[in-house]
Amino acid sequence: MTATLAPARPAAAAGRARFAALAAREMRRFVLNPVFLAAAGLAAYELWSGQRGTVTEIDGPNTVAAVCFGGFGMLAAFWLTRSMRASEPVVGVTPTTLPVRTAALCAVAIVPFGCGCLALLAFLHSHPVGDPVYGAFSPPARIAVLVGQIVVPSLGGPLLGVALGRSVRFPGAPFVLFLLLSGWMILVTALTQARPDSAPVAVLRLFAPFALFTLHSDAGVTAWRGSPWFFLGWQLALCAIAVLVALLRGAEGPVRARIIRALGIAGAAAVIMLMLAGTGGFTHAVTT
Amino acid sequence: MVTASISLRDVGRTFGATRALAGVSLDLKHGVTGLLGPNGAGKTTLLRLLATALPPSQGKVSVLGLDPEVPAERTGIRRQLGYQPQETGFPRGFTAFAFVDYIALLKEWTEPAARHAEVRRVLDLVGLSGLGAKRIRAMSGGQRRRVALAQALLGAPPVLILDEPTTGVDPEQRVTLRTVLAEIARTSVVVLSTHQTEDVAALCERVIVLDRGRVRYDGPVTDLTGQAAGRVWLADQPDPAATVSWRTGTGRYRNVGARVRDGVEHVEPSLEDAYLLLRGGSAEHEPAAEAAS
Numbered sequence: 001m002t003a004t005l006a007p008a009r010p011a012a013a014a015g016r017a018r019f020a021a022l023a024a025r026e027m028r029r030f031v032l033n034p035v036f037l038a039a040a041g042l043a044a045y046e047l048w049s050g051q052r053g054t055v056t057e058i059d060g061p062n063t064v065a066a067v068c069f070g071g072f073g074m075l076a077a078f079w080l081t082r083s084m085r086a087s088e089p090v091v092g093v094t095p096t097t098l099p100v101r102t103a104a105l106c107a108v109a110i111v112p113f114g115c116g117c118l119a120l121l122a123f124l125h126s127h128p129v130g131d132p133v134y135g136a137f138s139p140p141a142r143i144a145v146l147v148g149q150i151v152v153p154s155l156g157g158p159l160l161g162v163a164l165g166r167s168v169r170f171p172g173a174p175f176v177l178f179l180l181l182s183g184w185m186i187l188v189t190a191l192t193q194a195r196p197d198s199a200p201v202a203v204l205r206l207f208a209p210f211a212l213f214t215l216h217s218d219a220g221v222t223a224w225r226g227s228p229w230f231f232l233g234w235q236l237a238l239c240a241i242a243v244l245v246a247l248l249r250g251a252e253g254p255v256r257a258r259i260i261r262a263l264g265i266a267g268a269a270a271v272i273m274l275m276l277a278g279t280g281g282f283t284h285a286v287t288t
Numbered sequence: 289m290v291t292a293s294i295s296l297r298d299v300g301r302t303f304g305a306t307r308a309l310a311g312v313s314l315d316l317k318h319g320v321t322g323l324l325g326p327n328g329a330g331k332t333t334l335l336r337l338l339a340t341a342l343p344p345s346q347g348k349v350s351v352l353g354l355d356p357e358v359p360a361e362r363t364g365i366r367r368q369l370g371y372q373p374q375e376t377g378f379p380r381g382f383t384a385f386a387f388v389d390y391i392a393l394l395k396e397w398t399e400p401a402a403r404h405a406e407v408r409r410v411l412d413l414v415g416l417s418g419l420g421a422k423r424i425r426a427m428s429g430g431q432r433r434r435v436a437l438a439q440a441l442l443g444a445p446p447v448l449i450l451d452e453p454t455t456g457v458d459p460e461q462r463v464t465l466r467t468v469l470a471e472i473a474r475t476s477v478v479v480l481s482t483h484q485t486e487d488v489a490a491l492c493e494r495v496i497v498l499d500r501g502r503v504r505y506d507g508p509v510t511d512l513t514g515q516a517a518g519r520v521w522l523a524d525q526p527d528p529a530a531t532v533s534w535r536t537g538t539g540r541y542r543n544v545g546a547r548v549r550d551g552v553e554h555v556e557p558s559l560e561d562a563y564l565l566l567r568g569g570s571a572e573h574e575p576a577a578e579a580a581s
Contacts, residue, residue, distance in 0.1 A: 025390065087378060090371065094394035095396055
């Protein structure tokens, strides 16, 4: 034992520096998570192989990116959030409060978000906006569809994982949620195929963090009802709600009151965006 | 000299219908204070209150002049606090160095070089300098306890709260840790809970005995031990007059009784004898209180 007993204590670190250091540490842990690494590898392979194959509709390859970065990102973020649970008696009495730790965990979503952006660029490289696979949507709306199907789920999935990790004890919670969302997707897609011109069905279809906008058939590519732009707004509102719900855990006093107020605003924005998404865009399904 | 202090005034803590602490009033200054008591006496609850992990149900706690019930002041306390809980879980896949480094980051050591140097220092203090790269899951129970202690020692905190720090630690390391804690206690408040009376006797100037959530004794260790003078004796058989007696390694019986005995072979009382005497030789405890503690 040769160590000295009286080290220089750190000055109370500026909040931003402390947060940046913690967020960087959590990002490194997230990137090294085997689930996320495997998902990133799978997404890269799918995008690479998709460039060589013939794509008849955009929803197939997009789903892969959403599942890999959003779905598996949710699992990885959930486990990352839960990983310190056993050490909470120690971690919980450090000067870094639970909301700050949660915010640092939310910051890891930058990584899958960046991956989602790269996937979007790769997708656009192989399937330019002018391709007929996008159906009747205008070029800007096609970009909105892609952002809503590739980029935002990559951001939202991990944020949802953090919120779940802070709220739910059941270790299989993200699996269950993933299955529920997949089941919902299948159900509302079937409903949409049966009633493609119905506004309520369109609202139901878009009442999810991920939604399909086109369907390929022998008749051509059908662009469904709904506004991809407002759908983006709905997705971003869901992301905000996930962050706020996660931050609410352990928040006290005025901070808690501010988070609850922000949750109310985000919730109202989400409802408005969903309604506008369901009623906006084409008034009926258009096949080209 | 730093005169860091902790004060509790009529502090109580309940868990549902179970009262874990009741009417506890204490003032703690720098030095090592030992906390003794049977299982369920409220030791862990008291330490969790001091460590800001738990709010009191009644009464007032003040640590370094700060009120833990005010969020900003609580953070101020935590900046100056080291806490080793009774049970510490570790995240999967972490090495000893990575875990202590992570806690150091949460304790606002943001500058990597200084943080790493500090982590190496505390691992060295607890005798784990050669095991920093070993995964915690692969460590023995005693080594894990030392990892938990290492994180508490980060930054030589003015307030150090340790819940059974030497449980599972080998005798050599216990002696080393006593030296470390004694040195830290020159300028810090060190409160440790333990069932090892020899640790308290060797390290603490003051001992607090808790029983059923109340302070049963609070004073110098030597005074408590002195209370057993003339009340501990050896005999060939268990003495009916003794409150508690047990067979020693020599085959003779060590008797501890409430009354001073004459005409028997007296021996020097230990803190354990005095503690047993204070407890009236009772080994039983209230199950409800144990659940809370």
